[in-house]
Structure formats: structure tokens, C-alpha cells
Amino acid sequence: MTVRTRRLDPAVARAMSALSAIAKQGLGDPALAELVVIRASQLNHCAFCLDMHLALAREHGVSEEQLDLVAAWEEAEDRFDERERAALALTEAVTVLTDGFVPDEVYARAAAHFDAAQLAHLIGLIVAINSWNRVMVSRRIPPGGHTA
Template identity: 75%
Template sequence: MEPTKRTTHLDAGVRTAMQGLSAAAKRGLGDPALAELVMIRASQVNHCAFCLDMHLELARKHGVDEDRIQLLDAWEEAEGIYSERERAAFALTEAVTVLTDGFVPDEVYEHAAQHFDDAQLAHLIGLITVINGWNRLMVTRRIAPGSTEW
């Protein structure tokens, strides 16, 4: 059975606020390629085809190598492909996205804090939070990849 298409448009004020938060978090992180990889990883976990499609394209525009994109879903096993800083960001992304035990484990947070200064870590957490919000908005409304009706 095919899922019912849901075409509820996003309120312009909500969209503008979300876009502003996303832009601020990306700017503060200071690494556009890492920002796109983080957003891809969260979107993979959340099964958001719309966001995956968008951020895969943006990652390529920021020069992310195709191997790094292809192996992101298995980043823990892809030794030597990602830096320790990136791996810390991916672990934090997964911990914030899933919240399996209701919190982010101290060791995951502390590992990320070793690779990002306070301001960068705050922006990384903001970025993870906003992409999770976008994922939920798009998945709930079943917005298709490449859609302009969101």
C-alpha cells in the first residue's frame, strides 16, 4: 500500500526561522563540508529522502569526495576515511539524533569537546538540532526528493 501524500505547506515564518538557524549554525561551525556530512548523516538515520537529496548535492558542491559520501553510512568501519574530528562529529550527530537512553552519553560529548572549541561545539549541536527538525518536518509531510513544494 502506497503512503498517502501529505501536502501541508510549511508556514513561511517557520521556514524563515529554520533557515536562519541552519545558516547561523553552519557559519559558526566554519567548515561547510563537515556541516554537509553531519546533515547527511542525521538524514540517513532519520530516513529523510528530501534532506538527503539536498545535502548530498551541497556536499559535492563543497568538494566532498564521492568515497567519503558513499561510506558515510558506515563511518565507524571506514578507517582512515574520516578524521578524528569528523568521527567525533558523526558520533555526536547520532547520539543527539537517536537519544536512545534519553541523553547524550558523556563520553560522546567529551570526545566532541576535544575536537571543537566551545563556540564550534555549540554551533555543531545547533546544526544537528536543526537538521533533525528539518528531517521531521519533511518526513512527516512526505516531501519527495527534489520537491519545490515544501
């Protein structure tokens, strides 16, 4: 595997970082935000982002049990509350877009747990981490060396 430069154009990095920060802040739940970015990073096979966000999740109090089971959250029903499950379902739907759109029932499920502003921030966070994943995976940036 060839590792490409870690350097990203500063203007691009600032813009992506700003979206990530605003979305996390607007969501208002740092632990949930980390679960969302971890799940998207798993789906996108981004080792760099997984390494960074698993550490951040621990700092925000996400349990090891949840971290161990987030990849199978649907089967681990009692380990994730309904709000977390709605956010994770939306994360998968936006990240994968299998049918070219987010199913109405997935969106409605999320809308039942998040007000309009929180839902906008949640979607912004999902979009931001998918962008980061694509940048890091396309450049083959390995795990480690990140700064929170």
C-alpha cells in the first residue's frame, strides 16, 4: 500500500473541519456524534478515522460494549437507545444510498427523535464524515498520527 501525503490543502481542510465542528456542536451530544462517525467510517473502511474517533468516543464516555457492537447495532437492540438507533439508521442510509435516496421511514424515524435543527446537524455530520472518509481512504492515510 502506498501512503500518499497527509497534507491537504489548508482551505479545504478548514472548510471540512468547520462543517464537522458546527455539525457536532449543533447535534449537542458528543457521544452520539462519535457513534455516528464511527459507523460511517466502518462502512467506508476508513482506518484513520476509525482510530481517531474510537479514541474520541472513549473520551466522551461511550462504553466499550457500544464500541464493540456498533457495527451490529441492529442486532444489539438493548445496547443502543431508540435515539441512537435512529441516528445510526440514518447514518447507514446516507452513507450507502443503495437506492439512490434515504428511505422515508428512516428519515421519519430520525425526525421523531431530533428537532429540525438537530436533524440538519446530524445530516451535516454524516455528510462531513463521509467526505473525510473519502479523502483519507483515497489518499491511503493509515491509522495513527491524528490530533483530536
